[in-house]
Structures are given as structure tokens and as C-alpha cells.
Amino acid sequence: MSEQNYCYKYPHPSVTADCVIFGFDGVSIKVLLIERGVEPFKGKWAFPGGFMNMDETAEECARRELEEETGLRDASVEQFYTFSDVRRDPRERVITVAHYALVKLSEVKGGDDAASARWFAMDEVPSLAFDHDRILRMALNRLKERICFEPIGFELLPEVFTMTELQNLYEAILEVTFDRRNFYNKMLKLGILMETEPRPDGAARRTPTKYRFNAEKYAELKQKGFRLEF
Amino acid sequence: MSEQNYCYKYPHPSVTADCVIFGFDGVSIKVLLIERGVEPFKGKWAFPGGFMNMDETAEECARRELEEETGLRDASVEQFYTFSDVRRDPRERVITVAHYALVKLSEVKGGDDAASARWFAMDEVPSLAFDHDRILRMALNRLKERICFEPIGFELLPEVFTMTELQNLYEAILEVTFDRRNFYNKMLKLGILMETEPRPDGAARRTPTKYRFNAEKYAELKQKGFRLEF
DNA sequence: CCTTATTGCGTTAATTTTACGCAAAGGTAT
DNA sequence: ATACCTTTGCGTAAAATTAACGCAATAAGG
Numbered sequence: 001m002s003e004q005n006y007c008y009k010y011p012h013p014s015v016t017a018d019c020v021i022f023g024f025d026g027v028s029i030k031v032l033l034i035e036r037g038v039e040p041f042k043g044k045w046a047f048p049g050g051f052m053n054m055d056e057t058a059e060e061c062a063r064r065e066l067e068e069e070t071g072l073r074d075a076s077v078e079q080f081y082t083f084s085d086v087r088r089d090p091r092e093r094v095i096t097v098a099h100y101a102l103v104k105l106s107e108v109k110g111g112d113d114a115a116s117a118r119w120f121a122m123d124e125v126p127s128l129a130f131d132h133d134r135i136l137r138m139a140l141n142r143l144k145e146r147i148c149f150e151p152i153g154f155e156l157l158p159e160v161f162t163m164t165e166l167q168n169l170y171e172a173i174l175e176v177t178f179d180r181r182n183f184y185n186k187m188l189k190l191g192i193l194m195e196t197e198p199r200p201d202g203a204a205r206r207t208p209t210k211y212r213f214n215a216e217k218y219a220e221l222k223q224k225g226f227r228l229e230f
Numbered sequence: 231m232s233e234q235n236y237c238y239k240y241p242h243p244s245v246t247a248d249c250v251i252f253g254f255d256g257v258s259i260k261v262l263l264i265e266r267g268v269e270p271f272k273g274k275w276a277f278p279g280g281f282m283n284m285d286e287t288a289e290e291c292a293r294r295e296l297e298e299e300t301g302l303r304d305a306s307v308e309q310f311y312t313f314s315d316v317r318r319d320p321r322e323r324v325i326t327v328a329h330y331a332l333v334k335l336s337e338v339k340g341g342d343d344a345a346s347a348r349w350f351a352m353d354e355v356p357s358l359a360f361d362h363d364r365i366l367r368m369a370l371n372r373l374k375e376r377i378c379f380e381p382i383g384f385e386l387l388p389e390v391f392t393m394t395e396l397q398n399l400y401e402a403i404l405e406v407t408f409d410r411r412n413f414y415n416k417m418l419k420l421g422i423l424m425e426t427e428p429r430p431d432g433a434a435r436r437t438p439t440k441y442r443f444n445a446e447k448y449a450e451l452k453q454k455g456f457r458l459e460f
Numbered sequence: 461c462c463t464t465a466t467t468g469c470g471t472t473a474a475t476t477t478t479a480c481g482c483a484a485a486g487g488t489a490t
Numbered sequence: 491a492t493a494c495c496t497t498t499g500c501g502t503a504a505a506a507t508t509a510a511c512g513c514a515a516t517a518a519g520g
Contacts, residue, residue: 007234011284012242015325054241054323058314082312082327084288093284095245095327097312145379164466182509184468206467206517394497412478414499436486436497 013093017061018049020139023105024156026165028121029172035116040090041129058097066101069117071109076102076155080142088131100139102155147173148228151192154213160196162208174230192218243323247291248279250369253335254386256395258351259402265346270320271359288327296331299347301339306332306385310372318361330369332385377403378458381422384443390426392438404460422448
């Protein structure tokens with residue numbers, strides 16, 4: 001069974017799709033890594049990824065990897081860059097179409113191979129296999145850019161969340177701090193949040209108001225073209 | 231010589247790099263297209279592009295295409311998306327890593343095959359071969375986003391230009407109009423323009439001041455982190 | 461029970477954006 | 491040449507937005 005059945009006149013590179021999976025635990029951004037069990041880079045950590053089938057797009061391939069590791073089918077997945085350095089894989093020429101996925105940690109089930117998978121906070125990520133350090137840096141930059149144009153933050157939060165959690169998320173991604181009261185005002189003024197059951201009138205003020213992302217309102221506003229700006 | 235010498239255990243897609251080449255003639259954005267001489271899509275227009283060699287990155291491949299068509303070696307080239315739809319090429323599975331290049335029209339020499347190459351204004355672009363309509367749309371969107379973060383406009387203008395030319399460029403890319411006086415103030419306040427010889431004191435006011443992009447000043451500001459915002 | 465941290469709701473000052481006025485000077489048409 | 495229109499440079503004032511921060515109610519912790 002070691003026949004080489006697929007032959008071409010010119011050499012073809014292998015093509016893989018990698019998936020940088022981001023989550024948020026209420027305090028910091030986390031990324032899911034897989035420990036490699038084989039050479040090259042045996043024992044090092046890397047992103048989930050694999051060879052593209054001939055009947056799927058790069059994004060479909062990345063989604064397949066995502067599902068294998070997290071059980072999630074409908075998370076937000078976005079392609080962000082294709083890495084094609086000639087020697088990025090020591091074995092053979094491999095180019096990889098890199099994606100990032102944003103998942104709600106609460107919905108993640110252990111994947112097929114939970115033993116070798118682990119979530120790392122951004123400041124705990126070890127040196128990675130292949131060129132995955134570079135891939136991670138670029139993924140984070142894209143995340144920063146994207147969150148200024150689209151409310152992707154909500155992909156990372158539970159359905160219902162507090163304003164403080166939302167602020168923590170923005171601060172973690174953008175690596176800045178905001179004045180709590182200004183952030184609060186700005187977010188509410190955007191009009192893309194809805195309060196869940198309004199806190200009972202006499203109830204304790206200390207219990208924070210819970211919000212939900214208002215996708216319909218956002219769709220309206222997007223039509224008219226609006227920026228988030230932070 | 232029709233031997234099939236490169237054999238693999240699994241099928242591999244072909245990988246190409248395409249290069250959407252943008253220019254600016256002082257009024258509108260132009261794009262360089264090549265008329266296809268062979269099937270499929272014979273007679274239709276398409277972007278320059280070609281198969282990636284095994285010893286070059288996607289960007290190097292795109293630069294090679296750029297040089298073949300324009301003679302330019304040091305233009306700004308940026309990868310923006312990889313298109314991997316299963317049937318995007320009717321002959322075989324081909325995925326393409328799409329780039330855009332920004333060139334100064336005055337520096338473009340005719341390419342190797344000038345006969346079949348032509349510049350089109352954006353509103354004259356015909357229906358294109360393959361999925362190149364989609365590629366163009368995405369290239370334009372990326373251009374719009376990018377110009378809000380980095381002063382890529384200067385890649386499209388001559389070394390020396392007037393404020394009106396700069397405004398026309400921004401308006402053409404973003405498809406908006408600005409108040410001339412506000413644009414003027416905003417641009418000058420950014421501090422990334424330098425006047426060329428200050429207009430002689432008694433000279434005619436009607437002769438517009440000529441500017442030059444101040445790359446050093448921009449590098450400084452970028453360090454501190456700044457946004458362009460339009 | 462006292463201290464501290466969190467939440468909600470403001471206000472004010474600083475800054476930025478937007479809209480537009482105006483004069484000098486060069487072109488254009490008659 | 492003259493009258494008129496356009497382009498350029500330089501402002502200014504109002505409107506809107508951002509940034510800084512005050513404060514009271516109330517949980518939570520010791």
C-alpha cells in the first residue's frame with residue numbers, strides 16, 4: 001500500500017489548513033494547542049491542522065479540525081493568512097492556510113484526543129512547533145484589527161454576560177485598559193446590547209445587569225455602515 | 231516529455247499566486263488585466279498569476295508575476311486571501327493565493343506581453359475569468375480597510391503630489407467625498423507630509439503646493455501607535 | 461460592624477469633527 | 491480687456507465625541 005498513485009508533470013506542494021482556536025474564560029484569552037506525538041517537533045505544541053481533502057475548501061478543512069478538537073460545528077471561523085515559506089516543514093514542501101476560530105469555552109466538549117490537547121493563556125504559551133509562533137502572532141494581530149470593525153467579541157462570551165466581562169474581553173484582546181464608566185456608556189450607546197430580564201426594581205444594585213448581544217440591531221446598523229472604534 | 235514524474239500517495243492540488251495590480255491615474259483607481267489566449271475562459275480577462283515554484287513563497291511568486299507585467303521589482307505587494315473553492319478552475323483542483331500590488335503608474339513599463347494587457351478603470355472592468363470577479367471585490371475591500379490603518383495611498387501616487395491628488399485618491403478608494411478644507415487640515419495635522427520647495431513667497435497662490443510622503447515621520451508615529459481614520 | 465470593592469448613573473472639560481466663510485489669483489468666454 | 495467661474499490656502503464657530511472623574515447604594519470580607 002505504499003504506491004504513489006497521484007502523479008503530476010510538475011511538483012506540487014502539500015496544502016494544509018491550520019486552526020488557531022481562541023477562547024475566553026472571563027479574564028484572559030486562551031488558545032487550544034495539541035502536543036505533537038511524532039517527529040518532527042515531537043513533544044512540542046502546535047495548532048490543530050491537517051491536509052486538505054480534494055473535495056473541501058480550506059475553511060471546510062479548518063472547521064473539520066475544529067470539530068475534531070472541540071465538538072463545535074457552528075463557531076466563527078475565519079481565514080487570515082497563508083504561510084508558504086519554503087522550509088516551514090522540514091519534511092517536505094507544505095503550505096498552510098491559517099484560520100482562527102472563536103469559541104465559547106462553555107460549549108467546548110473534549111475532543112477526540114483530549115489527552116494531548118490543552119488550553120493555554122496567552123502569556124503561558126510555550127515555544128511552538130513549525131512556524132506556529134509566527135502564525136499565533138499574526139492571528140492575534142488580526143483579532144485586534146477585526147474587533148474594531150465587527151462585534152466578534154460576542155463569539156467568545158457566553159450568551160448572557162455582564163458589562164464587566166465584556167470590558168475584560170476587550171481589554172484582553174486589545175491589551176489596553178478602559179475607564180469602566182466610559183466603556184459602559186459607549187457600549188450601551190451602540191445599541192447592540194439588550195438587557196436580559198431587567199433587574200427587579202427593588203433588587204440589589206450590586207448584582208450586575210446581564211446583557212445579551214442583539215444580532216438584529218447589529219445587522220441594521222451594519223447596513224448603514226458603522227464602526228466600533230476603541 | 232509528457233512523463234508524470236512527480237508522484238504522491240495522496241492527491242495534491244495545484245497552487246498558484248495571483249496578483250491584482252492597482253494603479254491610480256489622478257482620477258480613478260485602475261487595475262491591470264490580461265486577456266486570456268487559451269481555454270478555459272479564452273478571450274476573457276484575468277489577473278496576472280501563475281504556478282508557484284517549489285523554491286519560492288507565494289509572495290515571491292506574485293512579485294514575479296508583477297515584474298513580468300510591469301517591470302517593477304519593489305512595489306508594495308500584500309497577500310490578502312487564499313481562494314480554494316473546489317471547482318474554481320474547471321480543469322483541475324487549483325487553489326490560489328491572491329495578492330494585491332500597489333504601483334505608481336508613471337513607473338510602469340510595458341510588460342513582456344503588452345499586447346494582451348490593459349489597464350481598466352474600476353467601473354469599466356468586464357466580467358472576469360475564473361472566480362476573479364470575487365477576488366477583485368475582496369481586493370478592493372481589503373484596500374479600503376488597509377488605507378484606514380496605513381498610508382498605503384502613497385504607494386499609488388508619484389513621489390511628489392498635490393493635496394487635491396491625494397484627496398482624489400482617498401475618495402476613489404473609499405468611495406466617499408470629503409470637504410476639501412477638512413481633508414487638508416487633517417492630513418497636515420498627521421505630520422506625515424513634507425512640502426517640497428516651499429512655493430516662492432510672491433508666487434501665484436493658484437499654483438498648488440507639492441508634497442512628498444515623509445516616511446521617517448510616519449515610522450516614528452507608527453511606533454507610538456496611531457490610526458489614520460477617515 | 462466596619463472596611464473595601466463593585467455597580468449604576470451622572471457631570472464637566474478637553475478634544476475632535478463638521479460645516480462653511482472668504483480672499484487671492486489663475487483660467488475662460490465673450 | 492472684462493466679467494465670471496474655479497482652484498487654492500487659511501480660517502473660525504458650532505456640534506459632537508471622548509476623556510476624566512464624582513458619588514451614592516450595596517454586596518462582600520474580615
